[in-house]
Amino acid sequence: MLAGDTAAASRALSLVINEDVRSDAMIRAFFMKSGAAQKIGICGPPGAGKSTLAARLVSIYRKRGLKVGVLAVDPSSSISGGAFLGDRLRIQEHAMDSGVFIRSVATRGMVGGVSHTIFGAIHVLEAWGCDRIIVETVGTGQAEVIIARVADTVVYVTTPTMGDEIQAMKAGVMEIGDVFVVNKGDLAGKDKALSDIKAALGLGLSRDPPPWETPVLSTSALTGTGVEALSAALEAHAKYLRDSGEGRRRLKQQHREEVSLYVSRRVYQDALSQLDRYLDDLADHKTDPATVGARILKK
Amino acid sequence: MVTTKPRRILIAKPGLDGHDRGAKVIVRALRDAGFEVIYTGIRQTPEMIAATALQEDVDAVGLSLLSGAHLTLFPRIVSLLRRGGMRGVLVFGGGIIPDEDVPALLKKGIDRVFGPGTPLQLIVDYLNEALGARVTGEK
Numbered sequence: 001m002l003a004g005d006t007a008a009a010s011r012a013l014s015l016v017i018n019e020d021v022r023s024d025a026m027i028r029a030f031f032m033k034s035g036a037a038q039k040i041g042i043c044g045p046p047g048a049g050k051s052t053l054a055a056r057l058v059s060i061y062r063k064r065g066l067k068v069g070v071l072a073v074d075p076s077s078s079i080s081g082g083a084f085l086g087d088r089l090r091i092q093e094h095a096m097d098s099g100v101f102i103r104s105v106a107t108r109g110m111v112g113g114v115s116h117t118i119f120g121a122i123h124v125l126e127a128w129g130c131d132r133i134i135v136e137t138v139g140t141g142q143a144e145v146i147i148a149r150v151a152d153t154v155v156y157v158t159t160p161t162m163g164d165e166i167q168a169m170k171a172g173v174m175e176i177g178d179v180f181v182v183n184k185g186d187l188a189g190k191d192k193a194l195s196d197i198k199a200a201l202g203l204g205l206s207r208d209p210p211p212w213e214t215p216v217l218s219t220s221a222l223t224g225t226g227v228e229a230l231s232a233a234l235e236a237h238a239k240y241l242r243d244s245g246e247g248r249r250r251l252k253q254q255h256r257e258e259v260s261l262y263v264s265r266r267v268y269q270d271a272l273s274q275l276d277r278y279l280d281d282l283a284d285h286k287t288d289p290a291t292v293g294a295r296i297l298k299k
Numbered sequence: 300m301v302t303t304k305p306r307r308i309l310i311a312k313p314g315l316d317g318h319d320r321g322a323k324v325i326v327r328a329l330r331d332a333g334f335e336v337i338y339t340g341i342r343q344t345p346e347m348i349a350a351t352a353l354q355e356d357v358d359a360v361g362l363s364l365l366s367g368a369h370l371t372l373f374p375r376i377v378s379l380l381r382r383g384g385m386r387g388v389l390v391f392g393g394g395i396i397p398d399e400d401v402p403a404l405l406k407k408g409i410d411r412v413f414g415p416g417t418p419l420q421l422i423v424d425y426l427n428e429a430l431g432a433r434v435t436g437e438k
Binding site: 014019079081083088089092096101106108 | 305326327330332333334336337338339340344347350351383384
């Protein structure tokens with residue numbers, strides 16, 4: 001019902017992202033058509049070139065005639081609630097392409113790299129007709145890993161100045177990449193970064209044969225070098241997900257995350273709406289946080 | 300859920316004009332005032348700006364222009380926005396715009412023009428008031 005209608009999809013996105021009362025009906029309608037698009041998560045530190053790389057991928061997909069959605073997430077201010085959504089500027093070359101839908105999304109209080117409403121937004125773009133949906137996370141630190149429960153394929157983008165192999169050995173984001181990219185490959189230090197990541201990935205318990213050999217690639221989003229190889233790796237990963245049981249396992253994990261966000265969001269908002277009346281008593285030590293918490297949950 | 304959602308504003312730089320300091324100052328002020336702000340970057344065509352406003356479903360579009368082409372570009376953007384179905388979207392502008400050109404712009408559907416030296420709070424207050432009065436879903 002939304003297929004190709006950009007204005008309608010845009011309104012639907014707003015309803016879902018604003019957690020409007022009509023968003024449940026939207027998700028009910030759109031979910032049954034979901035699952036056809038490959039959802040590609042792009043994460044990595046701020047300034048690594050995620051948006052520029054996304055723009056390059058969009059170009060490649062468009063040459064193949066695929067419809068592409070981009071959800072570009074940037075942080076909301078914890079102080080003002082406002083946000084500067086600056087990813088789109090790098091993808092703006094595709095603004096006039098009717099086969100590309102780009103939406104900037106603010107985190108609105110969600111910690112972990114995406115927004116509470118990211119799944120609903122994905123369903124809208126699926127209904128609009130996307131073959132590929134790129135979810136670009138906020139610039140991530142070491143532990144923003146929710147994208148692994150949102151996307152089918154996670155690309156971790158870093159730069160030649162990422163640090164040494166000790167950094168690459170840490171838990172967190174380095175564990176969730178299905179494809180690793182050392183972007184800004186036109187800068188010095190690329191080869192060292194590539195070998196540090198490969199070395200770190202090669203440690204640990206081995207499985208023979210490995211279910212998925214994680215590619216470590218170098219790109220320059222600036223010049224376009226290596227982006228074709230990246231898109232080939234993404235296709236190979238999609239095939240791996242289809243051919244192994246991993247695709248379905250991930251899909252179920254995504255549904256688990258989506259429903260748990262739905263539930264926790266409503267319980268949490270309901271609880272918060274009751275919280276204010278207890279603050280004076282807490283400040284006067286007439287009660288304690290555990291008692292207040294238990295009372296709110298019992299209601 | 301009765302939480303208020305941030306209003307969304309697109310700040311755009313139409314035409315051949317690379318002077319974007321003013322636009323960035325506005326972006327920053329609006330971010331700090333609680334708006335979600337999207338910035339197109341420089342050298343955008345009216346068509347790009349209208350398409351972006353539609354996909355981002357913004358409540359207002361702010362145009363910054365210092366090249367002198369405002370009488371051509373601003374009305375063109377307004378008409379493309381309307382044609383794209385964004386009838387209720389607020390359009391405001393700023394930059395180097397002579398006072399005598401302002402009535403013509405207002406007549407062509409620009410809601411407000413802010414000249415150089417406008418206090419940032421004035422723009423914030425204007426947007427809060429103008430957007431607060433708009434009914435959601437009117438767009």
